[in-house]
Amino acid sequence: MAQFIKLYNENPNSKEINKVVKVLQNGGIIIYPTDTVYGLGCDITNTKALEKIAKIKGVKLEKANFSFICNDLSHLSDYVKQINTPTYKILKRALPGPYTFILPGSNSLPKVFKKRKTVGIRVPNNTIARAIVEALGNPIVSTSIHDEDEIIEYTTDPELIFEKWQNIVDVVVDGGFGDNYASTVIDLTDDYPEVIREGKGSLDIL
Numbered sequence: 001m002a003q004f005i006k007l008y009n010e011n012p013n014s015k016e017i018n019k020v021v022k023v024l025q026n027g028g029i030i031i032y033p034t035d036t037v038y039g040l041g042c043d044i045t046n047t048k049a050l051e052k053i054a055k056i057k058g059v060k061l062e063k064a065n066f067s068f069i070c071n072d073l074s075h076l077s078d079y080v081k082q083i084n085t086p087t088y089k090i091l092k093r094a095l096p097g098p099y100t101f102i103l104p105g106s107n108s109l110p111k112v113f114k115k116r117k118t119v120g121i122r123v124p125n126n127t128i129a130r131a132i133v134e135a136l137g138n139p140i141v142s143t144s145i146h147d148e149d150e151i152i153e154y155t156t157d158p159e160l161i162f163e164k165w166q167n168i169v170d171v172v173v174d175g176g177f178g179d180n181y182a183s184t185v186i187d188l189t190d191d192y193p194e195v196i197r198e199g200k201g202s203l204d205i206l
Contacts, residue, residue, distance in 0.1 A: 002166045006174045009033070012131045021135045023170045029053060031145060031165055032132060033175030034069075034124040036098045036183045036200050037154040038161055040169070041140040044068060047112055050141060056168060057143055061112055067100050067120040067183075068139040071130040075139055079119050081106045087188050090205060096125040098179075098200035102187040118189055128175045144182055154180050 003023070005016050020030060024043045029052055031040055040056065042049035054061040068079060073091060076083075081104040083091075091101060105119040113119070122142065124130065133140055145161065146154060155161050158174035165172060184201030187194040193206050 002162065002169050003171045004162050004166075004174060005171055007128045009127045009175055012128045014131075014135075017128075017131050017135050020132050020171055020173060024049075024132070024136055024140065027052075028170035029056070029168075030132075030140075030171040030173060031161055031169050032129055032171075032173040033126055033158075033178055034098075034122070034129050034142075034183075035096070035126045036124070036179050036181055037144045037156075038158070038178045039069070039129075039142040040145050041069065041142040043136060044110055044139045044141045047110075050110075050112055053141065053143065062115060064143070065120065066141045066143050067122045069122050069124065069129060069133055069142045070139045071133040072096075072123060076103075076121065077106070079106055079109055079139070080104060080121065083188070090186075090188065090193065091121075094201065094205040095123040096130065097123070097205075098125065098181075098183045099205075100183045100185045102185065102189055102196065104189050118187075120185070122183065126175070128173060132173075154178065154182070156180055 027046045027049045029042050054064050100120045100122050102118050105116045156178040162172040181200040184199040185196040
């Protein structure tokens with residue numbers, strides 16, 4: 001059964017953060033809060049964990065549209081080809097925030113993503129998510145957890161999330177009620193930004 005760890009966004013307890021990080025380092029799967037909906041995540045460097053998430057989502061790992069959750073833009077050059085100044089300015093304006101940016105992938109992507117031409121980058125405006133990534137030392141790969149409910153697309157109550165996922169994942173982080181709106185997805189691989197999905201993030205940053 002999964003651990004249920006309570007954390008506060010204003011000041012996440014470092015001891016509890018380290019418990020989550022240890023699970024990630026051991027190839028575990030976590031559910032954690034972001035500035036939008038709750039996410040399912042694992043260590044980007046752990047292939048077995050990545051395969052587990054793909055299996056949970058029912059997708060082939062090579063084709064999965066997972067996001068890379070970063071704690072700031074310093075990891076960008078590890079996974080993204082060099083970007084131009086206008087693109088960087090958009091990222092600086094928008095992040096941390098409820099956006100996923102599609103950017104050109106670099107040659108140093110983890111092995112399982114080597115064939116990918118693009119990568120989705122997220123820097124959520126959520127202290128818990130960013131503290132986990134910072135303590136881990138590299139991004140986590142993430143995907144939203146959906147609900148089968150026809151009316152509500154995303155579960156927002158961490159206790160209900162735990163009830164449903166406790167035998168599937170290793171940790172559920174309770175960071176309070178989540179949002180019911182996903183991130184705004186913007187493709188920045190061409191000369192002009194293309195909005196792929198309008199979500200929580202405003203388009204004023206473009």
